[in-house]
Amino acid sequence: HFFETGKEDNSVQLEAGQKGIFSSISKKFEKDTYNSENFLYWKTGRLSFEDQSLTLVFQDLEDNFNTKIIVEDERILQNRFTSSCEGQDLDDILYELSILFKIRYHKKGNTIYIQSGH
Secondary structure (H helix, E strand, O other), rough: OOOOOOOOOOOOOOOOOOOEEEEEOOOEEEEEOOOOOOHHHHHHHHHEEEEEHHHHHHHOOOOHHHEEEEEEOHHHHEEEEEEEEOOOOHHHHHHHHHHHHHHEEEOOEEEEEEEEEO
């Protein structure tokens, strides 16, 4: 995919197993290792994360559970997550993340808001 940001030099070269992410903070594309088969969740009922940034974890959760996740404290996204979630629903996974990273979350309609602290 090609996304226009208004800056010619704002691009990232991706290799196999990498995923491009647009950072709303730096206004630049960043790359991250992404060797996930989580896009098959609809079929397998399994999500697996191996030292994955929470940016990608939340993106997978958005994609697989048809929801929007808004992280209100960008520092949360610096955390990395390793887990295998089989047969768990979105609430189970969010609860696990809240315990591990001391975050709070609340739902409003189809949107989940993530904040720091318990």
